[in-house]
Amino acid sequence: MAQVHPTAIVDPKAELGENVVIGPYAVIGPNVRIGEGTSVGAHCTIEGPTTIGRDNRIYQFASLGSDPQDMKYRGEPTELRIGDRNTIREFCTFSRGTVQDTGVTVIGDDNWIMAYVHIAHDCVVGNRTILANNATLAGHVHVGDWVVIGGLTGIHQFVKIGAHAMAGFGSHVSQDIPPFMTAAGNPLAVHGLNVEGLRRRGFSRERIALLKQMHRLLYRQGLTLEQAKQQIAALPADDEQMRADIETMLGFLAQSTRGIVR
Structure with missing residues (x-):
């Protein structure tokens, strides 16, 4: 059975898997599905439609599945999907998709997502990525597997970052970063292969x-x-x-x- 703190609010239409833990004052809305073994920290808000896989660790004050920050959004039933074994630290904000794209924001498996990271509508984040504190993804950004994004880095909408690439601390990423490369700075430049x-x-x-x-x-x-x-x-x-x-x-x-x- 799920463990729900007495102060948490869980909508009757939410679905909680086995051994899910919901912390104090968390709010879980309708059309939210949380997989087995996932823990949700104190004061988190999760709105639907949102599907979260198993064995995720979501820290306090995260806001997941809220309306996209897009002025064209008119209340369409778009989604957020989060895979398995992700670490999502404090004050992260992940938005649902928009009908101007696929309608779904997707985060894969085994990602390490640090505090204050924003993942906007229609983004697709692969597996085993690291997004450091305050990394910000605008709408429609695609991030490949094993990518590392440094702290305080901003990614322009529609940008793609290839698998195994790295964007250094405080970078302004307005063009695509090819796979395997290390890029940094403002203006952004590729500084070599991500050898390490x-x-x-x-x-x-x-x-x-x-x-x-x-x-x-x-x-x-x-x-x-x-x-x-x-x-x-x-x-x-x-x-x-x-x-x-x-x-x-x-x-x-x-x-x-x-x-x-x-």
């Missing part, structure tokens, strides 16, 4: 060497983007993982709508 992060995740020396070649083609050879893409596609890849890395990069570049940071 890749090593921690078990990338071999051969894979990292291939990714360094991609970085050079994009940022050091004076090539146009189209020329760089052609040469990346022609890089030799000795195994399936290296071929997948090339496909990841080329797929991201093909989908970029705001243009990549160069």
Whole structure:
């Protein structure tokens, strides 16, 4: 059975899984589903429609599933979906989607989301990301798996950040950051490959060497983007993982709508 503090308010239309813990003065609205083993801290507010998976840790004063901060919003029944095993720290705010996009804001699994992070409407956040204190995602932002976003960093609407990339502390991100890269500053610039992060995740020396070649083609050879893409596609890849890395990069570049940071 769920453990609900006597001071918490849980709407009869909310669904709580086994071993869910709802802390003091929390407010859980209708059309909220919370999976097994998730804990919700004191004074949290969760509005629906919102679905939260299992074994999440939501700290005090978070506000999840509220109306999108979009002046076009007219009360449509949009959603917030949060996966499993996420850590969501104090004062985070996650909005539901809008009908101008898919109508759903999505946060994946195993993410470490620190205090005061804002994730706006229609954002898609992958798995195993780290969003440091006060990171702010505007609407329609897509964040790939294993991305790290530094504290006090702002992400412009519709920006995409590729898998394994890193945006440094206090950055103003108004263009797409390709996978595997480290970018920082205002104006934003790519400063190299996210080598340390890749090593921690078990990338071999051969894979990292291939990714360094991609970085050079994009940022050091004076090539146009189209020329760089052609040469990346022609890089030799000795195994399936290296071929997948090339496909990841080329797929991201093909989908970029705001243009990549160069």
